[in-house]
């Protein structure tokens with residue numbers, strides 16, 4: 001494989017599809033723990049590949065599981081036909097830490113696919129057609145998930161999309177009136193990620209739960225970004241005390257490998273089997289190597305102290321950055337933080353200043369005055385302090 005960075009760079013721009021005119025374009029040859037290595041520099045990963053690397057990079061337990069599974073078998077057959085131990089053992093462990101109403105896992109490849117499956121299943125089991133989503137939501141880029149967005153800016157070029165979708169406002173209980181006995185499902189991120197870390201106000205998710213139960217609409221929590229310890233509990237729904245009818249997962253689920261999942265009750269999930277049978281099928285969903293990695297990552301999260309330390313690390317970030325004069329607000333749900341500078345230009349610039357300092361951060365799709373901090377949960381206090389010093393220094397440069 002060609003490793004010369006300048007050749008790789010040329011090939012990257014010539015042959016790898018781009019979605020922006022200014023990708024970061026840093027050549028990474030290795031990642032370990034909370035660091036990414038290019039030929040020029042070491043970078044502190046302050047975003048976990050957007051909430052994926054919760055257990056850090058190249059964690060030995062995950063690599064061993066991948067290697068062992070690769071030695072046994074990779075893909076064998078389309079999803080759900082054969083009994084594959086990585087899927088079965090992962091599903092057993094995952095459901096053992098979930099409420100009994102979430103006892104069955106359907107594996108997919110990504111968060112978008114998990115949400116597609118959830119919406120389809122909700123229509124199938126309720127016989128209803130209307131879906132309610134939330135303003136400023138992000139559930140993925142497939143046509144179904146794009147249809148859930150309210151942002152015309154992102155949607156308009158791709159019409160026609162799925163009809164009969166309407167939107168509530170996050171944290172506005174009055175907007176719940178649009179949920180009726182015609183609503184198949186309400187899909188919501190319990191903490192809005194791309195909306196800039198919007199945190200549910202006390203009582204909002206409870207009222208949403210009540211309304212859904214009252215009209216017979218299914219409640220889907222998209223925990224693609226908030227799952228697996230990110231907010232300080234294994235799942236955000238535990239933190240806010242509201243259990244959904246369906247839970248969608250991806251990102252950190254696979255321990256760095258591609259994997260998505262829809263989790264619901266066995267009763268609801270069995271609807272895939274009839275009318276029509278094979279109601280949702282996938283070739284690679286629940287790939288054995290991804291599931292082996294997922295099992296190792298989940299075991300790590302359950303055995304290490306990282307999830308329990310999320311809140312104190314989050315507080316450390318807030319305490320360190322909040323006093324800086326440029327910081328107007330910090331919205332934090334555990335180690336998912338939006339640092340708001342109340343200034344689009346500055347929020348854009350800081351990412352590049354931090355890259356120069358060797359720290360990778362990110363923006364949000366729908367919140368332009370904030371930048372994102374979401375390090376691997378395994379980050380040590382020393383590594384965190386090192387990163388925060390760099391952030392303070394970049395903020396100083398913006399003054």
Ligand SMILES: Cc1ncc(COP(=O)(O)O)c(C=O)c1O
Pocket residue numbers: 050109110111112113115138139140141189193194222223224225250251
């Ligand atoms: C909350 C949420 N849902 C769904 C998705 C889509 O996941 P994927 O990119 O794996 O399709 C994302 C991705 O950022 C997300 O943040």
